[in-house]
Amino acid sequence: xxxxxxxxxxxxxxxDFPEWYQQVVKAADLAENSEIRGCMVIKPWGYGxxxxxxxxxxxxxxxxxHKNAYFPLFIPLSYLAKEAExxxxxxxxxxxxxxxxxxxxPDGRLRPSPSAELNEPLIVRPTSETIIGAAYAxxxxxxxxxxxxxxxxxxxxxxxxxxxxxLRTAEFLWQEGHTAHxxxxxxxxxxxxxLAVYETFARxxxxxxxxxxxxxxxxxxxxxxxxxxxxxxxxxxxxIQAGTSHFLGxxxxxxxGIKFLGRDNSEQFAWTTSWGVSTRLIGAMIMTHGDDDxxxxxxxxxxxxxxLLPVTPKPxxxxxxxxxxxxxxxxxRACRVWDEPLRIExxxxxxxxxxxxxxxxxxxxxxxxxxxxxxxxxxxxAVSRRDRDHKNKSFPTICELTAGLPKxxxxxxxxxxxxxxxxxxxxxxxxxxxxxFRAFFTPQNPSKPKIHGGFALAHWDGSSETEARIKEELKVxxxxxxxxxxxxxxxPFSGKQSACRVIWAKSY
RNA sequence: CGGGCUGUGGCUCAGCUUGGUAGAGCGCUGCGUUCGGGACGCAGAGGCCGCGGGUUCAAAUCCCGCCAGCCCGACCA
Numbered sequence: 001x002x003x004x005x006x007x008x009x010x011x012x013x014x015x016d017f018p019e020w021y022q023q024v025v026k027a028a029d030l031a032e033n034s035e036i037r038g039c040m041v042i043k044p045w046g047y048g049x050x051x052x053x054x055x056x057x058x059x060x061x062x063x064x065x066h067k068n069a070y071f072p073l074f075i076p077l078s079y080l081a082k083e084a085e086x087x088x089x090x091x092x093x094x095x096x097x098x099x100x101x102x103x104x105x106p107d108g109r110l111r112p113s114p115s116a117e118l119n120e121p122l123i124v125r126p127t128s129e130t131i132i133g134a135a136y137a138x139x140x141x142x143x144x145x146x147x148x149x150x151x152x153x154x155x156x157x158x159x160x161x162x163x164x165x166x167l168r169t170a171e172f173l174w175q176e177g178h179t180a181h182x183x184x185x186x187x188x189x190x191x192x193x194x195l196a197v198y199e200t201f202a203r204x205x206x207x208x209x210x211x212x213x214x215x216x217x218x219x220x221x222x223x224x225x226x227x228x229x230x231x232x233x234x235x236x237x238x239x240i241q242a243g244t245s246h247f248l249g250x251x252x253x254x255x256x257g258i259k260f261l262g263r264d265n266s267e268q269f270a271w272t273t274s275w276g277v278s279t280r281l282i283g284a285m286i287m288t289h290g291d292d293d294x295x296x297x298x299x300x301x302x303x304x305x306x307x308l309l310p311v312t313p314k315p316x317x318x319x320x321x322x323x324x325x326x327x328x329x330x331x332x333r334a335c336r337v338w339d340e341p342l343r344i345e346x347x348x349x350x351x352x353x354x355x356x357x358x359x360x361x362x363x364x365x366x367x368x369x370x371x372x373x374x375x376x377x378x379x380x381x382a383v384s385r386r387d388r389d390h391k392n393k394s395f396p397t398i399c400e401l402t403a404g405l406p407k408x409x410x411x412x413x414x415x416x417x418x419x420x421x422x423x424x425x426x427x428x429x430x431x432x433x434x435x436x437f438r439a440f441f442t443p444q445n446p447s448k449p450k451i452h453g454g455f456a457l458a459h460w461d462g463s464s465e466t467e468a469r470i471k472e473e474l475k476v477x478x479x480x481x482x483x484x485x486x487x488x489x490x491x492p493f494s495g496k497q498s499a500c501r502v503i504w505a506k507s508y
Numbered sequence: 509c510g511g512g513c514u515g516u517g518g519c520u521c522a523g524c525u526u527g528g529u530a531g532a533g534c535g536c537u538g539c540g541u542u543c544g545g546g547a548c549g550c551a552g553a554g555g556c557c558g559c560g561g562g563u564u565c566a567a568a569u570c571c572c573g574c575c576a577g578c579c580c581g582a583c584c585a
Contacts, residue, residue: 006546089585093584160583161582227585241585312544313543313544352542359546374544
């Protein structure tokens with residue numbers, strides 16, 4: 001009945017990448033758009049991924065000396081206003097609370113009570129530098145109080161005009177680290193350290209081969225002196241900012257009044273940093289690893305790493321198959337990978353086998369194991385990897401399976417990373433003339449733009465004017481100024497001198 | 509905030525031009541047949557046709573108003 005070449009997701013990536021993305025989110029049961037515009041409902045499978053990300057990151061934050069705390073959701077309007085660039089950056093996307101009570105109006109409908117207007121409006125945090133800065137100002141008196149190394153797991157709200165599930169939503173979940181230091185050098189070191197943590201996490205947990213670097217002035221966090229970032233390329237060759245780490249200098253400590261008496265008995269402002277990653281990482285993973293059959297999950301963040309699918313063709317053997325599956329699951333749970341027990345689930349639901357199999361394919365479970373009466377006789381199982389074709393199965397014995405499963409998961413984890421890395425390298429090109437640059441970022445058929453472009457490594461004279469012109473004309477921006485050594489050269493856009501090549505790309 | 513479009517079972521939509529008692533596919537429930545596989549048959553549940561007003565013997569359909577959402581711009585971690 002079914003077409004063997006049929007894909008589980010329609011359209012395919014090639015046909016319509018943005019629509020493919022939305023269909024994967026739906027088919028994998030990750031999240032859905034809610035009745036609140038721009039806000040998503042994160043469903044258990046999607047939230048399970050987030051929980052695993054949290055636990056991985058949280059351990060890394062603790063290992064680098066940070067502790068968790070929690071600060072208010074509401075920020076007085078005046079706090080935001082203190083830092084000029086900061087307010088300019090966020091003012092246009094703020095949710096504002098102006099009343100604290102409802103009553104019934106003349107038309108009989110509920111309304112914010114005119115008698116309950118707040119003296120000062122509160123904004124729902126778009127980020128917490130200012131409210132946390134106010135707390136730090138109270139806490140810091142002496143250089144002995146520094147450094148403060150705190151992280152907060154929270155939700156934030158940025159009233160985006162063009163929401164897209166996970167990638168840009170009005171409300172999203174994230175962590176924001178906020179630190180205060182005695183010296184500039186320490187704060188810069190912290191900024192670098194946390195970027196390195198993100199880079200490691202993206203690579204080792206999410207199989208995302210990110211590029212680390214710093215932002216140009218125009219792409220900097222509002223109020224930051226320097227913004228470091230990790231950028232990743234997804235399968236339509238656009239860039240996604242996967243995480244940022246900001247060196248805030250003394251900008252926020254001055255406006256928040258975080259000052260202390262230094263070792264030399266002089267009053268000084270603290271040096272602060274902030275850094276964050278969000279549920280956007282889930283979107284980046286979907287777009288990086290997903291295929292035309294749905295999500296493909298790196299095992300380290302897969303809520304179910306191995307799903308057991310009992311094959312029950314005959315009613316009389318059903319219970320014995322289920323029993324064997326549960327027994328196998330129990331023994332596999334004793335295996336460990338990445339220092340944790342394997343996450344195994346037996347899907348014993350009374351549904352057609354094909355339906356169940358495809359559900360797990362679409363959700364991206366790394367390994368599917370079928371076990372049926374014939375397998376039980378032979379002492380084998382049928383194993384499918386999500387990173388390979390769904391018809392490609394191997395038939396190890398139970399012993400071989402048990403011994404090899406952790407290695408298999410590590411293989412998948414590594415394979416996803418190297419696959420994504422190969423893809424990025426294939427679509428990263430050094431470009432030396434404006435004509436080549438334009439050709440690179442211009443689809444052949446403008447009425448039906450196909451996936452095109454990628455990362456262009458091109459020189460840049462360092463001016464915002466050049467950057468703005470390219471953004472205006474081609475919608476291409478500088479994603480990051482990579483680390484490492486680059487030879488100086490000539491800016492293809494202005495002919496002026498350039499210190500190094502930077503990464504240009506279209507972005508989400 | 510400009511320009512375009514759409515509101516009809518859970519979802520995707522047809523019906524509207526030319527008014528006459530609400531339809532399809534998918535999904536859901538039950539029964540049966542299949543089944544190392546996204547299967548099929550039969551039966552069934554489920555609708556203030558966005559809201560308010562008007563025209564008419566009669567409105568999902570025509571007219572007016574309102575509300576909501578979507579797309580394209582502008583804007584944007």
